[in-house]
Amino acid sequence: MSLKTECKKLAAIVVVFVALCYLPVGIARFDNAIAESLQLAKWYAREHVLLCLVPAFFIAGGISIFVSQVSVMKYLGAKANKVLAYAVASVSGSILAVCSCTVLPLFAGIYKMGAGLGPAATFLYSGPAVNVLAIILTARILGVEIGIARAVGAIIFSIVIGLLMHLIYRRQELEKASAQMAMPEPDVRRAAWQNVMYFVAMVAILVFANWARSGDVRAVFLCCPGGLSSYRVEGTLIGQDNVQVKILDVSGKTHEIPADLIQQVEDIERSKLSDTLHRLRWAIVLMLLAVLALILRSWFAGAELIEWVQASWGFAKQMLPLLLLGVLAAGLLLGRPGPGHEGLIPAEWVNAAVGGNSIRANLFAAVAGALMYFATLTEVPILQGLIGAGMGKGPALALLLAGPALSLPNMLVIRSVMGTERTIVFVLLVIAMATISGIIFGVLF
Amino acid sequence: MKKIQILGPGCPKCSKLAEHARAAVEQLGDDFEIEKVTDISDIMKFGVMITPALAVDGEIKAVGKVPSADEIGQMLADS
Numbered sequence: 001m002s003l004k005t006e007c008k009k010l011a012a013i014v015v016v017f018v019a020l021c022y023l024p025v026g027i028a029r030f031d032n033a034i035a036e037s038l039q040l041a042k043w044y045a046r047e048h049v050l051l052c053l054v055p056a057f058f059i060a061g062g063i064s065i066f067v068s069q070v071s072v073m074k075y076l077g078a079k080a081n082k083v084l085a086y087a088v089a090s091v092s093g094s095i096l097a098v099c100s101c102t103v104l105p106l107f108a109g110i111y112k113m114g115a116g117l118g119p120a121a122t123f124l125y126s127g128p129a130v131n132v133l134a135i136i137l138t139a140r141i142l143g144v145e146i147g148i149a150r151a152v153g154a155i156i157f158s159i160v161i162g163l164l165m166h167l168i169y170r171r172q173e174l175e176k177a178s179a180q181m182a183m184p185e186p187d188v189r190r191a192a193w194q195n196v197m198y199f200v201a202m203v204a205i206l207v208f209a210n211w212a213r214s215g216d217v218r219a220v221f222l223c224c225p226g227g228l229s230s231y232r233v234e235g236t237l238i239g240q241d242n243v244q245v246k247i248l249d250v251s252g253k254t255h256e257i258p259a260d261l262i263q264q265v266e267d268i269e270r271s272k273l274s275d276t277l278h279r280l281r282w283a284i285v286l287m288l289l290a291v292l293a294l295i296l297r298s299w300f301a302g303a304e305l306i307e308w309v310q311a312s313w314g315f316a317k318q319m320l321p322l323l324l325l326g327v328l329a330a331g332l333l334l335g336r337p338g339p340g341h342e343g344l345i346p347a348e349w350v351n352a353a354v355g356g357n358s359i360r361a362n363l364f365a366a367v368a369g370a371l372m373y374f375a376t377l378t379e380v381p382i383l384q385g386l387i388g389a390g391m392g393k394g395p396a397l398a399l400l401l402a403g404p405a406l407s408l409p410n411m412l413v414i415r416s417v418m419g420t421e422r423t424i425v426f427v428l429l430v431i432a433m434a435t436i437s438g439i440i441f442g443v444l445f
Numbered sequence: 446m447k448k449i450q451i452l453g454p455g456c457p458k459c460s461k462l463a464e465h466a467r468a469a470v471e472q473l474g475d476d477f478e479i480e481k482v483t484d485i486s487d488i489m490k491f492g493v494m495i496t497p498a499l500a501v502d503g504e505i506k507a508v509g510k511v512p513s514a515d516e517i518g519q520m521l522a523d524s
Binding site for chain 1 (some may be wrong): 453455457458461470484486488489492493494495496
């Protein structure tokens with residue numbers, strides 16, 4: 001028993017009890033924030049874990065086991081066609097960078113041994129943003145249009161950033177590392193179309209299992225009194241008077257919106273096809289599961305299936321605890337979307353910093369995103385909280401584009417690979433691009 | 446004495462590879478030293494871009510996957 005470890009334990013106990021003495025229990029804002037945090041976690045568990053995350057983990061596991069990384073990397077090698085290299089680098093993150101910790105070695109490799117600075121910068125920017133798990137969760141929680149904007153924006157702007165980096169530093173030829181790329185042995189066990197069928201079946205299951213009924217009305221309202229950003233809810237109108245509008249949304253949650261915040265309530269034309277698909281979704285999912293089982297039985301070996309399940313379980317084990325912490329923290333600090341669900345941080349602050357779609361709001365979101373570290377997927381609940389508290393859609397996209405690609409710790413690693421000056425130029429380009437895409441998105445939607 | 450190097454910036458898979466390597470060394474009972482290489486630039490010197498990777502005496506044996514302890518034992522016996 002060493003004195004030092006015992007003193008540490010004593011210090012820890014003292015800190016915990018002093019904190020408990022001053023715990024702000026009973027203060028309305030604090031109690032409310034705790035309740036919001038638990039409510040948000042409950043909502044995630046009910047609505048998103050089984051239908052969305054579980055299929056998504058299996059898809060990510062499948063990608064990491066069955067897609068040959070070698071076949072992608074040959075387009076990013078030293079002798080690769082330059083135009084093709086940019087195109088491949090901008091989309092390959094969805095295949096190569098399923099886990100964020102794999103992005104940096106790949107980036108360093110493309111820079112030093114492969115296609116060079118431009119494609120490496122393209123890959124570094126788009127990699128975390130086109131990651132399948134992140135896109136699926138973004139589309140599910142924050143809305144399909146922001147999920148698609150995230151993927152498309154990341155792909156387009158990553159190419160622009162890569163080209164700019166290449167142009168700025170075109171005169172400085174880098175001495176290529178003498179090392180040869182060491183690659184895993186490619187093993188071809190199936191035709192490409194068989195792999196494609198397998199992924200199509202899994203993605204279709206994910207899409208149909210989450211097929212939502214369309215609403216009858218859409219309400220557009222301000223996030224909070226004096227707010228700059230508006231917020232949309234679709235669902236069935238269940239009550240409307242001078243005080244508030246009550247809407248039951250498609251996931252079964254009731255929204256009570258104070259009448260003075262309402263900007264507009266409009267009818268939506270119901271799509272027959274969409275409603276039919278919603279009614280038949282379980283039948284469709286069952287059919288697809290049968291197809292998937294047939295594919296697995298006839299084209300895949302038993303050992304591969306065990307590998308696949310292990311990889312999927314690996315992702316689940318790695319990401320679910322972080323996501324749960326992210327959800328609890330987001331709920332505690334920011335509450336849930338809608339009036340009366342505030343967390344510890346007042347909605348007015350969020351609204352003042354990143355409300356609306358001004359250049360300042362977009363820039364603020366981009367800079368904050370670039371400096372902050374987000375564990376994989378946790379950016380989604382945090383953004384959901386921010387949007388609910390009054391963040392505009394433009395700044396939300398700016399944060400999504402600057403956030404996962406950069407953080408203070410990974411800037412240090414990037415600096416060790418390509419030097420201080422290039423890192424600063426890269427960071428500034430990312431912030432500028434994220435700001436611009438945010439503004440464009442904010443204007444369009 | 447041979448040197449086993451585990452290449453990886455510290456992701457969960459890298460720790461798992463190190464664990465398997467230790468198990469393999471224990472099974473063989475031979476004299477091996479295990480070293481973790483976590484610096485990206487050092488990893489690049491091996492030409493490895495997909496981590497984790499395993500090298501024996503500076504020679505790359507596995508890239509981008511986590512071989513089982515038995516497979517690692519086989520690699521060590523061959524080298």
